[in-house]
Amino acid sequence: MQQFRRVSVIGAGYVGLATAVGLAARGHDVDLVETRTDRLEMLRAGSLPIHEPGMAAAYADTQTKSRIHPMASPAPGSDLLLVCVGTPIDEEGRSDLRQVEGALRSVADLAASGTPVVIKSTLPAGSGETIVMWLRGDSSRVFANPEFLRQGHAIEDFLKPTRVVIGAFPDADPDALALVEEVLHFTDCQLLVVGMAEADLIKNGANAFLALKLSFTNELSVLCEALNADVMKVVEGIGLDERIGSQFMQPSFGFGGSCLPKDLCALTNVGKSFGLAMHVTAAASEANADHQQHFADRIVGLMPPHSRRVAILGLAFKAGTDDVRSSPALRVAKILIARGLEVVGFDPHAAADANREVPGLSLANSAQSAIAGAGVVAIGTEWPEFRDLDWASLAKTMAAPIIIDGRRLLDGERMRALGYHFETIGAPIPRN
Ligand code: UDX
Numbered sequence: 001m002q003q004f005r006r007v008s009v010i011g012a013g014y015v016g017l018a019t020a021v022g023l024a025a026r027g028h029d030v031d032l033v034e035t036r037t038d039r040l041e042m043l044r045a046g047s048l049p050i051h052e053p054g055m056a057a058a059y060a061d062t063q064t065k066s067r068i069h070p071m072a073s074p075a076p077g078s079d080l081l082l083v084c085v086g087t088p089i090d091e092e093g094r095s096d097l098r099q100v101e102g103a104l105r106s107v108a109d110l111a112a113s114g115t116p117v118v119i120k121s122t123l124p125a126g127s128g129e130t131i132v133m134w135l136r137g138d139s140s141r142v143f144a145n146p147e148f149l150r151q152g153h154a155i156e157d158f159l160k161p162t163r164v165v166i167g168a169f170p171d172a173d174p175d176a177l178a179l180v181e182e183v184l185h186f187t188d189c190q191l192l193v194v195g196m197a198e199a200d201l202i203k204n205g206a207n208a209f210l211a212l213k214l215s216f217t218n219e220l221s222v223l224c225e226a227l228n229a230d231v232m233k234v235v236e237g238i239g240l241d242e243r244i245g246s247q248f249m250q251p252s253f254g255f256g257g258s259c260l261p262k263d264l265c266a267l268t269n270v271g272k273s274f275g276l277a278m279h280v281t282a283a284a285s286e287a288n289a290d291h292q293q294h295f296a297d298r299i300v301g302l303m304p305p306h307s308r309r310v311a312i313l314g315l316a317f318k319a320g321t322d323d324v325r326s327s328p329a330l331r332v333a334k335i336l337i338a339r340g341l342e343v344v345g346f347d348p349h350a351a352a353d354a355n356r357e358v359p360g361l362s363l364a365n366s367a368q369s370a371i372a373g374a375g376v377v378a379i380g381t382e383w384p385e386f387r388d389l390d391w392a393s394l395a396k397t398m399a400a401p402i403i404i405d406g407r408r409l410l411d412g413e414r415m416r417a418l419g420y421h422f423e424t425i426g427a428p429i430p431r432n
Contacts, residue, residue: 004028005183008078008110010103012039012070014050014154014258014323015120015147016084021058022158024067026186031078032070035102043070051322051349052154074107080183081107081117082145086258088325093265093285095124104134116141116176118184122259124266125200126273128169139169141176144196145184146203151257152320163190167199204270207263208281213248214255215284218291221251221426231426232408251426253295253406254288256317256326261288292328295406295425296335299378302423307375307399309342313367314381314407316350324353329380329406333361346370348383372397382407392418 004027009020012034020032034040039049046063048056062068074081085099100121104111111117117135123144132139144167149157164185168177177193185191194202217235224231231251239246255261264285271278299310317327324330327350333343337360345354346364355363364370367386371377371394379386386409395401395418403415405424415422416430423429 002027002186003182005079005179006031006077007080007082007183008033008074008107009082009084010074010107011083011085011099011121012043012049013084013086014052014151015149016082017048017050017052017055017059018149018154018158019082019084019120019147020068021055021062021155023183024062024065025058025155025159028067028183030062030068031075032068033072033074033106034070035072037072040070040072053152053320054155058155074110076110076113078110078115080179081110081115082120083107083117084120087121087123087262088258089262089265093269095262095266095269097123097127097130100131101134104131108134108136111135111141112138114141116143116173116180118143118145118180120145120147122146122203122263122266123200125197125204125270127200128196132169140171140173143168143172143177143180144199145180146199148203148206151323152318160187161189163192165192165194165199165202167194167196169196201267204263204267207259208267208284210248211255211260211264211288212280212284214252214260215287215291217249217251218254219287222291222294224426225429228428230428251408252291252328253332253425254291254328256328256331257323258325261285261326264288289331292331293335295328295378295404296332296339298423299332299336299376299404300339300341302376302402302404302421303341304375304400304402307373308340309344309374309399310336311364311370311374311377312343312345312380313347313370313377313386314379314383315345315347315354316381316383319382319384322347322349322353324350324357327354327357327381330354330358330361332378332380332406333358337361344370344374345380347381348385350381368394368397373399375399376402376404379403379405379407379409382409384409386410391415391420395419 006029008031010033020030083103085103221231235249268278268281315329344362401420
């Protein structure tokens with residue numbers, strides 16, 4: 001029989017919200033601690049500060065059942081404290097752990113009184129001792145539980161995990177560990193109980209490996225352009241080898257988000273701190289930056305002489321989310337603005353944060369108004385609704401009917417039949 005527990009989730013970002021909603025859906029009572037007042041007010045009013053498919057309805061259900069209690073600071077009485085705050089990277093690629101420090105110091109008294117603490121925030125491997133110091137001392141009830149949630153699928157990934165990894169210190173208290181397992185390992189997926197550094201390396205390593213696969217795919221994609229070959233056929237042929245697999249081989253002009261770029265950097269930096277070269281992860285990060293530069297160069301090369309205006313459709317780092325952290329589309333916008341172009345962006349969900357990241361970017365409130373007057377339209381995010389725009393009419397509103405698709409979203413034959421000069425990534429470039 002499952003026991004229902006009272007759990008505190010610290011931080012109401014993607015991971016915290018998915019964790020809180022997921023645990024509440026499983027019947028637990030959740031204190032959701034959020035220090036940002038704007039977010040807290042939204043949560044208290046029953047709305048969510050992020051766009052995540054299915055989450056709004058799931059959150060509303062938890063509110064009806066009174067299972068999630070948004071609050072500004074941790075309260076006593078929980079069986080378990082889950083730390084889910086962000087660990088962004090700074091300009092130099094170093095992990096910024098200030099939110100983790102704040103969260104741990106805020107629960108240090110509760111931890112000292114015996115409540116186990118689980119860190120779900122992604123930490124660079126080797127941070128274990130620092131964490132124990134912020135908690136003022138006792139490592140036996142401190143654990144790590146890296147998450148593997150994909151934005152856009154956060155709740156389903158939480159409820160049906162591929163595996164559950166729990167990091168523990170050598171002096172782990174068996175009762176505390178049993179409680180952590182009971183709350184977090186609730187399906188028949190494999191449970192791995194490992195050391196703290198191993199848990200962090202599993203998380204950093206899994207995301208870095210996915211990033212390597214993408215940098216490799218995107219490098220092949222650019223090579224295909226030079227060879228007049230189609231990368232989709234190439235990755236299909238490569239992916240049929242079961243040792244390689246076809247997942248995570250959709251070409252783009254680079255990957256983004258809050259995890260892949262960060263975990264690549266984290267692995268590189270941790271390795272370098274031990275004097276290791278970390279050739280592979282460092283190269284994957286550099287390749288990713290090159291792929292955005294290459295896409296921006298292609299846009300500049302396509303600009304008609306009488307126009308300086310580019311429309312970027314899609315600003316989120318991928319479809320299904322409003323997140324623009326390390327968004328490849330925004331990086332391209334930045335490069336284009338620095339090259340003196342006027343860049344107008346549109347995104348169905350991610351516009352609000354885009355302007356903060358790239359102040360020179362103009363935002364349109366519809367795809368149509370972004371496209372009107374543009375010399376080139378670039379597809380930046382694979383939102384399916386861009387396929388259904390009335391492209392036949394839109395061509396007449398542009399300074400020149402030129403499209404470059406950074407996501408292999410649109411049907412090239414159709415666009416050419418509508419009179420567009422249409423180019424995509426990883427495919428022969430039409431010479432007309
Ligand atoms: C990732 C991991 O998938 C997840 O397990 C981890 O917990 C958090 O980080 P997420 O950041 O939500 O999830 O995005 P993901 O779906 O992995 O995509 C990352 C980036 O790769 C995006 O920019 C996406 O557009 C790009 N991508 C992904 C491709 O370009 N091609 C692909 O085939 C897959």
